[in-house]
Amino acid sequence: AVPCVSGGLPKPTNITFFSINMRNILQWSPPEGLQEAELTYTVQYFIRYGQKKWLNKSECRNINRTCCDLSVETSDYEHQYYAKVKAIWETNCSKWAETGRFYPFLETQIGPPEVALSTDEKSISIVLTAPEKWKRNPEESSISMQQIYSNLKYNVSVYNAKSNRTWSQCVTNRTLVLSWLEPDTLYCVRVETFVPGPPRLAQPSEKQCVRTQKDQTSALK
Amino acid sequence: GLRRCLVSMDMRHVVESFQEIKKAIQAKDTFQNVTILSTSETLHRIKPLDVCCVTKNLLAFYVDKVFKDHQELNPQILRKLSSIANFFLYMQKALQPCQKQRQCHCREEATNATRIIHDNYDQLEVRSAAIKSLGELDVFLAWLDKNHRENSA
Amino acid sequence: DGVAILPAPQNLSVQSTNMKHLLTWSPVMVPGEIIYYFVEYQGEYESLYMSHVWIPSSWCSPTKGPECDITDDITATVPYNLRVRATQGSETSAWSTLKPPFNRNSTILTPPGMDVTKDGFHLVIKLEDLGSQFEFLVAYWRREPGAKEHVKVVRSRGIPVHLETMEPGAAYCVKVQTFVKAIGRHSPFSQAECVKVQGETLPL
Numbered sequence: 001a002v003p004c005v006s007g008g009l010p011k012p013t014n015i016t017f018f019s020i021n022m023r024n025i026l027q028w029s030p031p032e033g034l035q036e037a038e039l040t041y042t043v044q045y046f047i048r049y050g051q052k053k054w055l056n057k058s059e060c061r062n063i064n065r066t067c068c069d070l071s072v073e074t075s076d077y078e079h080q081y082y083a084k085v086k087a088i089w090e091t092n093c094s095k096w097a098e099t100g101r102f103y104p105f106l107e108t109q110i111g112p113p114e115v116a117l118s119t120d121e122k123s124i125s126i127v128l129t130a131p132e133k134w135k136r137n138p139e140e141s142s143i144s145m146q147q148i149y150s151n152l153k154y155n156v157s158v159y160n161a162k163s164n165r166t167w168s169q170c171v172t173n174r175t176l177v178l179s180w181l182e183p184d185t186l187y188c189v190r191v192e193t194f195v196p197g198p199p200r201l202a203q204p205s206e207k208q209c210v211r212t213q214k215d216q217t218s219a220l221k
Numbered sequence: 222g223l224r225r226c227l228v229s230m231d232m233r234h235v236v237e238s239f240q241e242i243k244k245a246i247q248a249k250d251t252f253q254n255v256t257i258l259s260t261s262e263t264l265h266r267i268k269p270l271d272v273c274c275v276t277k278n279l280l281a282f283y284v285d286k287v288f289k290d291h292q293e294l295n296p297q298i299l300r301k302l303s304s305i306a307n308f309f310l311y312m313q314k315a316l317q318p319c320q321k322q323r324q325c326h327c328r329e330e331a332t333n334a335t336r337i338i339h340d341n342y343d344q345l346e347v348r349s350a351a352i353k354s355l356g357e358l359d360v361f362l363a364w365l366d367k368n369h370r371e372n373s374a
Numbered sequence: 375d376g377v378a379i380l381p382a383p384q385n386l387s388v389q390s391t392n393m394k395h396l397l398t399w400s401p402v403m404v405p406g407e408i409i410y411y412f413v414e415y416q417g418e419y420e421s422l423y424m425s426h427v428w429i430p431s432s433w434c435s436p437t438k439g440p441e442c443d444i445t446d447d448i449t450a451t452v453p454y455n456l457r458v459r460a461t462q463g464s465e466t467s468a469w470s471t472l473k474p475p476f477n478r479n480s481t482i483l484t485p486p487g488m489d490v491t492k493d494g495f496h497l498v499i500k501l502e503d504l505g506s507q508f509e510f511l512v513a514y515w516r517r518e519p520g521a522k523e524h525v526k527v528v529r530s531r532g533i534p535v536h537l538e539t540m541e542p543g544a545a546y547c548v549k550v551q552t553f554v555k556a557i558g559r560h561s562p563f564s565q566a567e568c569v570k571v572q573g574e575t576l577p578l
Contacts, residue, residue, distance in 0.1 A: 050256035078265055080360075082253060101247045101356070106363055151370060158536070160493055167498045167534040180495035180539045197366055198236045198359075231555040233506060234449055289423055296430055300447070303429055307417035307450035314452075 008092030010034065012041065012066070012085050015097045017074075019108040020203070021145055023134035024074045026060075026083045027067040031094060039087045043068045046082035049101055054084070062088065071134050077104035077148070110145055110193045112205035113154060117189060121213045123179040124187055128154055130174075131193065149195045161186035161209075183215035226273040226319035228312055232366050235308040238301040239358050245298060247356040252349060257341045258357045263334050264364045271331035272368045273324065277316055278335040279361060280309050283354070286342070290351035305358065312365075380404070380467040383411065383440070383458045388472065390481040392504050392561075393554060394445050397476075401440040402460040402467065410436040410461050415444065418452035418475075428457065436461070451557050453477045483552055483561035486510060490548045490567040495540045497569060499548060503532035509553045511560070514538060517545040517568055527553075545570040 010031035018025045030039060043060035047053045060068035074081045080103045084096040114129040130146040146152045156176060157168045162185045169176070181187065188209040192202050258264055267275050288306045293299045319325050342350045383399040390396070402409050413431035420427045434442035448454050453475035460467040487502035501510050510528040514537055515521045528535050540546055547568040552561040 046253060049253060050259050052254040079259065100244050103359055103363075106359055155530075163493050165493045165498075165534070167493060167496065167536045168530060169536040170528075170530065178496075178539075180541075182494050197232070197363075198240060229555065229558070231507060234556070238449065284419070284423070288419070299427075299429055300432065303417055303420060304449040306419040307452045310417070310419045310422075311451050 004088055004091050004093035006086075006093055007095050009039075009087050009089055009094040011094045011097040012087050013097065015083075015085055015099050017070075017083070017099060017102045017107070018067075019102075019104055021111045021131050021134050022071070022075070022077055022104055022108050022148075023069075024071045024102070024104060024108070025067050026070050026085070026099070028085055028097065029066060031087050034087070034089075037089060038064075039089050040064055041066065041068075041085050041087055042093075043070075043083060043085045044096070045070055045073050045084075047073075048076070049080035049082065072136060074102065074104055075136075077108070105148075106198050107200075109201045109203060110149070110152070110195060112203050113191055113193055115189060115191050115205050115208055117208055117210045119210050119212050121183050121216060122181050123177055124181060124189070124210060124212065126156065126176040126178070126189060126191075128156075128171075128174045128176070128191060145193070151197075152193055152195050155192045155194060157190045157192075157204075159188040159190075159207075161188065181212050183212050186211045226276075226316060226324050228276070228315045228369050230308075230312065230315070230369065232362065235305055236359075236362050236366070238304045239362060242298045242301045243356075243359060245295075246352065246358075250349070250353045250356045252345065252353060255341070255345065255353070256357065257338060257350065257354045258360045263337050264360065266330075267334060267364075267368070268330065269368075271328055271334070273316070273319060274327035274331040275334055276312070276365065276369070277320065277325055278327070278331070279338070280313050280316070282335070282338060282342075283358075283361070284309050284313065287351050287354040290347050291355060292348075302355070380409075380460050380462055380465045382467040382470040383460055384470060386456070386458060386470055386472040388444070388456070388476045390476070390478065392484060392552075393478065393481050393507055393556075395443070395448050395476070395478065395481070396441055397434075397444050397456055397458070397472070398441040399458055399470065404462055407462050408438070410438060411440070411442075411458055412436050412461065413442045413444070413456065413458050414469075415447050415457075416455045417450060418454070421453075421455055421475075448476065448478050451477065451479050479557040479559065481554075481557065483554065483559060485561050485564035486550055486552050488548070488550050488564060488567065490569055491534070492540065492569050492571065495542065495571060497537040497540050497546050497548070498534045499528070499537050499550070500534045501528060501531060501550065504552065505531075507554050507556050509555065510550050511553055512537060512548060512550050513563070514546055514548045516541075517547050540569075540571045542571055 012028040015028040040062040043057045044054045080101050084098040086096050087094040111131040116127040118125045130144045133143040154171050159166045188207050190204050190207045192204040385400040388397050413434040414428040432446045455475050456472040457469040459469045489500040491498050512526045513523050515523045547566045549563045549566040551563045
């Protein structure tokens with residue numbers, strides 16, 4: 001690659017890792033005032049905090065987009081990492097813009113669980129499946145985020161459309177049966193995973209609604 | 222269980238205190254290729270039996286050495302460091318009954334792990350070593366949280 | 375420093391309830407003048423290892439009133455030294471130091487406010503939001519002779535939480551106490567409140 005004049009451009013801004021279920025995406029914004037310019041970017045990552053090397057991320061050399069997936073390079077979540085990016089325009093390039101120290105174990109967001117609802121006349125069964133850790137390829141064996149965070153819990157929020165009331169319940173196991181519900185009533189459920197400890201962003205599941213069946217006894221009369 | 226001397230504590234505030242100063246403290250650490258706590262997975266390899274001893278030793282490392290070697294002028298950062306230092310003092314007191322009952326025994330592995338950390342510290346100029354150790358408080362706090370939780374393995 | 379002609383604040387004391395700590399003192403009176411006060415603190419760590427270090431209070435350096443909310447400063451369960459001085463223009467009083475030092479484990483814990491309701495057959499409780507350091511031990515039982523008391527730890531604050539699925543025709547009672555892990559203490563239990571399925575809340 002033709003060497004560029006370093007410092008000829010302002011640095012990229014807002015460089016940070018966006019991490020969810022250990023999928024770690026480096027993202028940044030174009031340099032100040034150059035949002036419209038046709039820039040390219042090159043990314044390097046620090047093999048790990050405490051090691052001596054900056055390495056090139058080959059798939060993120062001279063790219064147009066403002067993000068780069070570094071999940072493979074940062075997959076040992078108990079270690080900490082740095083990354084940096086510079087902007088390039090013709091023969092000019094910026095200095096490196098560097099992230100703070102990134103600690104996946106403490107900083108990754110835990111995505112919503114899978115929520116399966118089934119109902120009968122007066123009850124709703126809720127089966128929750130913890131989100132999976134990101135994996136390099138589909139063949140790789142799955143690891144549940146629950147295996148990484150043994151104190152992972154679920155906050156189940158239930159809305160009764162007839163009474164217009166909402167109540168919540170904190171559970172640790174995967175199945176929950178709401179019994180003695182009102183027949184022929186719409187209930188909506190939303191579930192959020194959370195791990196006690198450092199404050200973490202959380203993403204609740206999509207709201208799912210289900211109607212309990214009609215009361216069979218009154219149906220027979 | 223294997224782990225004795227669990228200190229039941231609410232770590233949320235002390236973790237939040239560090240989160241608020243993490244960026245500022247870690248930015249002052251310019252030696253990214255050296256670590257104090259994280260070399261060769263020192264803390265990750267501590268066995269349940271050694272948790273009490275390593276906790277005691279690392280609390281003393283921070284209370285008797287790191288916080289003293291760091292001079293902080295920014296009042297916001299000073300408040301958060303004071304919060305953490307006094308929390309560690311409280312933990313040291315909470316561990317004392319256990320030590321009196323001889324349940325905080327130090328085996329060779331635990332002593333070695335502590336020595337590695339002190340050696341790493343002593344290889345750097347003292348101010349740099351102090352700021353680096355403060356920047357690695359998230360590693361120590363995460364280890365404390367994981368190992369002093371009632372239901373953790 | 376200005377010469378200490380201004381009298382130092384007197385009668386320092388701390389009122390602490392539910393982990394909210396208020397430092398108060400007698401105001402320094404100088405007719406026609408505005409007096410400002412500066413509050414500083416040091417935890418046991420500072421007093422043991424760095425006794426020269428005093429930290430300006432988060433909210434009261436300076437302050438006009440003869441009181442200071444020191445809740446955000448007292449963040450560990452160890453003794454804290456607190457001191458106050460008055461200033462008027464360039465004049466500064468001597469420091470007055472609280473004796474004995476304050477430890478938050480002496481805070482007064484009161485039973486929490488609670489709202490016990492039902493949604494059909496579901497017993498629901500909403501608890502007063504006292505802050506993130508509070509957990510709630512909720513005891514509930516079916517109101518009948520020999521009924522077993524169940525206990526649930528609730529950490530959600532200020533939102534309705536599901537307690538129990540009730541059986542038709544039964545009445546259930548609930549009482550709550552707070553627990554503060556940071557100081558290892560409980561509040562007394564609240565008064566019990568009872569709810570009857572298909573009926574209104576019943577007084578005890």
